[in-house]
Structure formats: structure tokens, C-alpha cells
Amino acid sequence: MRRAAFDPTAFQWAGVTARAYKDEPGSARGMAWQGLSRHTLVRSEEAGVTFEVRYFEIAPGGFSSLEKHEHVHVVFTARGRGQALIGDQVVDLDHLDLVEVPPWTPHRWINAGDEPFGFICTVEGTRDKPQPVSDEEWEALLADPRTAPFAH
Structure with a gap:
């Protein structure tokens, strides 16, 4: 048995x-x-178990890599607000929202707010290596005014 107590004032687990x-x-x-x-x-x-559970926190102005991989992501927003690029969709994420990212779907997480944006994510324990988007995917993201800001 393992317990990691959560400290809400520091927003961290023991x-x-x-x-x-x-x-x-x-x-x-x-x-x-x-x-x-x-x-x-x-x-x-x-x-x-065959999976891992991770908490990611993005500082204001921060962002993740724009990548894709074989495994599915299940992401649960735990703190603040953010945005995600998932395929060709831009998704606004608020406290306790849930989003699934299908396999091989390009995605990037962004904190466009002024407080930390945190989310809990499940991944396979034996992970495949993240891959950059293809030239065709990159060009499509740049051509769409909704997704172009995520392609940097």
C-alpha cells in the first residue's frame, strides 16, 4: 500500500x-x-501495473512539445485553465475537464493564462517515443488560422 498525501497550499504530493x-x-x-x-x-x-499516472504543470506562457505517439492520452485538468491542440482542433480546458487524445494524433498543451495550468495524464508504462509531426501535418497546422499559433 502506498499513500501520497496531497498538500493543496503547495499543490504537490508528499x-x-x-x-x-x-x-x-x-x-x-x-x-x-x-x-x-x-x-x-x-x-x-x-x-x-502497465500504466503510469503523471501530473504535468505548465507555467504561464509555457507549452509542451508538439508531438504524436502510438499510445492514447487521457488527460484530466486539475489546476487552472489551458488550451490544447488535438489534431486540427483547439480545445479550451477548464478545471476538472477531461479530454482523450487518440493514437498518432498531434497534440500540444499551452498555458495562456496567468496562473499554473496542471493536468493529470495516464500513459503506457512502456512508452513509445514521441514523434514530431510530419511535413504535411505541419503545413496543415500553419494553413489554418485556428491552429497556426500552436505550430511554433
Whole structure:
């Protein structure tokens, strides 16, 4: 049995350490990120399950990489407000909203507000490596005025 008590004043779980979103900044087009931390709440190898549960927090002005991968994302907004690019859709996310990202769908999370934007996400324990969007996907995002701001 494991319990990680939540401290709402610090918005963190006991024994869970924040780390950088990724080990290295992305160098491929769209793979850059800014102002983002990752907190692994459930580790597959420790819990004996095939998935992980992570909390990501994006500082004001921050964003995730623009990527796609084989596994499905299930994202539950836990703090603040943000936006997501999911395929060719821009989704506004508010407190306690839920969104699913299908496999191989380009996506990026953005904090356009003035407070932290945090969300809980499930991923496969044995993850496939995130891939940058294709040239065709990139051009389509840039051609659409709704999605162009997400393609940087």
C-alpha cells in the first residue's frame, strides 16, 4: 500500500518530486517546450501495473512539445485553465475537464493564462517515443488560422 498525501497550499504530493518535462529540449521542429514540469504519481514498475499516472504543470506562457505517439492520452485538468491542440482542433480546458487524445494524433498543451495550468495524464508504462509531426501535418497546422499559433 502506498499513500501520497496531497498538500493543496503547495499543490504537490508528499514524496513526489518535480522534474523537467523531458530530459533534453527538443531540437526537431515543434518539439521545443517551455515552463513545464513532470511529476510521476504512479510508476508502473513500482505499482505492478502497465500504466503510469503523471501530473504535468505548465507555467504561464509555457507549452509542451508538439508531438504524436502510438499510445492514447487521457488527460484530466486539475489546476487552472489551458488550451490544447488535438489534431486540427483547439480545445479550451477548464478545471476538472477531461479530454482523450487518440493514437498518432498531434497534440500540444499551452498555458495562456496567468496562473499554473496542471493536468493529470495516464500513459503506457512502456512508452513509445514521441514523434514530431510530419511535413504535411505541419503545413496543415500553419494553413489554418485556428491552429497556426500552436505550430511554433
